[in-house]
Amino acid sequence: MDFFKKNRMIVSVVAICCLMLWYVLWTTLAVLHINRQIDYVAGHPYKAMSEVSRIQGVVSQTTAYLPILLADGENNLTEIRQILVAAQTKNQKSLQVLKEVYLGNPYDLTALEQALSALEKALLQSAEVFESNRSGAVQHSSVKEHFAVKIEPLQAETEKAIKTVMASADRRVLMIEGETDERTKWAIIYAGVSGLLIVFLMLYTLRNEFQKNKLLLKHQLILQDALNSAKKANDAKRSFLSRMSHEIRTPMNAIIGMTTIAFNYLDDQKRLTDCLSKITFSSRHLLMLINDVLDMSKIEDGKLNVNNEVFDLKKVIESLTDIHYQQAAARGLTFELTVSGFDEELLIGDPLRVNQILINLLSNAVKFTPKGGSVRLDVRKLRRQGDRLWLRFMIKDTGIGMEPEFLKNLYEPFEQANNGVAKKYGGTGLGMAITKNLVALMDGSIDVQSEPGAGTVFNVDLPFGLPEQAENKAAVLDELKVLVVDDDRDCCEHASLLLQKMGVCVDWVLNGFAAVDKVKAALENGEGCYDVCFIDWCMPDLNGIETARRIREYVGPEALIIIISAYDWSEIEQQARAAGVNAFIAKPLFASSLYNTLLTVAQKGQLTAGETGREQIKYDFAGKKVLLAEDNELNAEIAVELLKLVGLEVDHAANGQEAVELFQQSAAAYLMIFMDIQMPVMNGYEAARIIRNSDAAAAQSIPIIAMTANAFRDDVQAALDAGMNGHIAKPIDVDILYKTISEYA
Incomplete structure (x- = not known):
């Protein structure tokens, strides 16, 4: 069976040849048979019928003209005898031929021969009767009587014998014609079937050949594409190895070089600290490169997995801020991170993979954004269904952007826009491929919009589970009155949403002047002072510190003023405290940080910067x-x-x-x-x-x-x-x- 499948063309050609040979042989045999039948008919039945017809003609002629000749007189007797002898000779010859070709019952010829012999004798006797009766009347009467009594019965018997032989020959002819017609019919049928089979097989063969050629062409194109892809992949990997060599050697050079320098400045604490800091940074960069390569290897082997565990989104966001604020500041960029539209903090998912996705995208945004630009991460809720929450992480930058042609291959491994980008910005070319696969493994989606020179926007949509959470609201928060001041409407609305869910009475405004007017109006109208004012540090026209100073002039020491900052507030802490600021809280705002701050206020506790900022945990396991x-x-x-x-x-x-x-x-x-x-x-x-x-x-x-x-x-x-x-x-x-x-x- 496998042989036939693999050699359809050969089998079809052999089948066509066999059918054509069979067709030729069958047609030849059929024609030969028909020719034999024709020869047979011509040599036997038709010849027999011809001879019988000749005998019949002789008999008819003799019996018809003999009375006429006898009536003419004596002079005709000699001629009559000659005619009868000649007729007898003809009939004998015909009988002799009939005996050779007649295929019917031999008794038929015997009967015919006997009838002819009796008739011929009777005819000869008629001449003798004519001769013995010389008178005209007697002669005529005796001849007539002789014909009526002797000749006519014999003639009838002879005709009967002739008809029997002719009928037998005619049946033989009809039978042969029937056989010939049947043979011809089957010959035509066989010829038609053979022709159709030959045509079918030829069409089938041509179709198979066409499909085979089409398949060969397709395979050829596939092989050509595979060859091109292999060449492209080979070139990409060669370029990747070249870049990796450069990328790995760069931090290694820093590690080895800084180590050598550190050995020569062991007594210079400041210089030693600087060297160790750079060694640490280079080591982490080298580890990132290695992790990218290993992750790509796991992706290609289908071994990359994600976990499902309860994690704190706040910690993930804070770690991103810690990492990328410093990177952005070092490059002269503005970095913003906002969270809006939801108050869930504990989620079920893979925090390490979420962190990896966002670090890849944010690192690229920082890397490809020139000095003076901005990078922003916006986290917002898409929808919630039961215990599933969909979040959108939007990473927006004002960087160099990407060409439409490159966007088509953005997620291909080892791809970078061009060698100039690789040389200028570095990288392995694996980050986006890893990011795409991680998003897919988490049942999420990623899309990008980018224009050269106009920046890039990535939208990453990820689903998360929601664990069961206990209500964590203190009744004393119902008594608090809070004012939120921020020039970002989304931030104000998000803070308002979180605070209202805690039962807090909250107002918000979009600038410092409106905040001062709001506090002043509340005091003048007898509505009472705000218990807490959350004021953004960086606002246009009137910044957070000046806004705090003016509000403090109206509210005195009673209200708590907290500066909201997405940045390191150490450089403004002294100035802010001099303006009447009690503490600081980091962006983005989360329900837990707001709740802990307000709970401290409600319980009349002393709030310090450390309680609202991110604490540095100190470990001590002495004695173990x-x-x-x-x-x-x-x-x-x-x-x-x-x-x-x-x-x-x-x-x-x-x-x-x-x-x-x-x-x-x-x-x-x-x-x-x-x-x-x-x-x-x-x-x-x-x-x-x-x-x-x-x-x-x-x-x-x-x-x-x-x-x-x-x-x-x-x-x-x-x-x-x-x-x-x-x-x-x-x-x-x-x-x-x-x-x-x-x-x-």
């Missing part, structure tokens, strides 16, 4: 001991120093076997175990399993945390399957490290 299993001396040194910085005492094991032995010797002494995975003698997985299965009292309860460069999701799951409690990826993020320790301390 941990076990570190790490075979690399440099990595061990780094981990030990990081752990000692927060007061921990550290025992170090160079492999899994040593870690098991140290644990068995003094299990109760350790707060937790940090376990590397790839170690000689015994790896981390095996060591963890042995510890969990040991007889030590703390074997089941002691936290074991994987601390490894195996950072894929499968590696995390493998660590959990081995009995470990968590996973920290190298290079070590100290915040994650200390936060993990605090969970078990």
Whole structure:
């Protein structure tokens, strides 16, 4: 069956040839048969009929003319005898031929021969009768009587025998004609069927050949496209490797160079700090490059996954502000971040992937926006259905924009607008491909509008789950009266929405002059002073500090004035406090930060800047001991120093076997175990399993945390399957490290 499928053309041609040969043979045989039938008919039935007809003619002629000749007189007797002898001779010849060609019953010829013989004798006797009766009347009467009595019955018998032979020959002719007609009919049918089959097979063959050619052409085009794509991908990857070489060597050069410089300025604290800061920055940049490459590899292998866990959107937004405000400020850009239209903070999703998506887009926006431009992140609600919330993250910049041709390939890996962009701005060309795949994995969507020289706008729509949340509203907030002052209408409406859901009476205005007039009118009308005034720092015409100074002149010390700022307020803190500002709160505004601020006011507590700003957590685990299993001396040194910085005492094991032995010797002494995975003698997985299965009292309860460069999701799951409690990826993020320790301390 496979042979026929693979060789349809050959099979069709062979079938056509066989049919044509069969057609030719059948037609030839049919013609030969018909010719034989024609020859047969001509040589037998028709010849027999011809001879019988000749006999019939002779008999008719003889019996018709003999009486006439006899009536003419004596002179005709000799002629009559000659005619009768000649007729007899003709009939004998015809009978002889009939015996050779007649195909009917031989008895028919015998009967005919006997009838002819009797008739011929009777005719000869008529001459003798004529001769014996010489008188005219007697002669005529005797001849007539002789014909009536003798000749006519014999003539009738002869005619009957002739008709029998002719009928037999005629039947034979009709039978042969019927056979010939039948044969001809089937010959025509077979010829027609054969012709149709040949035509069908030829059309089928031509169709197959056409389809085959079409398929070959299609495959040729596909192969050509694949070849072009392969060449393009090869060129892109070659360019990517070239860029990666440059991108990796740049931070590596900074790390190596700054390390060398630091060694030469060990006594210069300021210079040393500067070098270490640049080494840290370059190291993080290098890690970002490596993560991009690894993420792209996981995407191509179909191994990239997202988690679903409860996370705090406020922390994600704050981290984005911390990162990109500094980047934007360093490049002379304005950075804004707003949240509006919803009060949910705890969401179900993958915070790391959300953070990665937004960092990619914001980093590009900052990178491709020239000095004096602006970058803005706007987070707003699209819709909510049951326990699902759809948010839109809009990233807008006033950067260089993109050409329409490039937008078509924006999400292709290794693509950048041109080599000039790569050389000027750097990057791997993987960020947008990773972003697109992450958005798709989270069941979201991404679109872009961009014009060269006019900036770019990305809209990322992502769905999130909503956990069950307990009501967190204090009744005392109902008594508060709050004024919000901001030149951004969305910010005012968002703050108003959050405060109204808490039961607070809130008013808002769009500039400092209106705020002063609002406070003044409230006091003059006897409506009472506002308990809290939230005032944006950066407003046109009358900024937040001047607005606060003027409001303080009217309200005195009673009202609480809080400056709203999206930026680092340390440079204005002294000036603001001199103007009567009590505290500061960071943009974007969240329900929790507003609630905590108002709750402090309602409870008459002392509000400080630290309570509304972002606190720097300080960890102290003095008096506690941990076990570190790490075979690399440099990595061990780094981990030990990081752990000692927060007061921990550290025992170090160079492999899994040593870690098991140290644990068995003094299990109760350790707060937790940090376990590397790839170690000689015994790896981390095996060591963890042995510890969990040991007889030590703390074997089941002691936290074991994987601390490894195996950072894929499968590696995390493998660590959990081995009995470990968590996973920290190298290079070590100290915040994650200390936060993990605090969970078990």
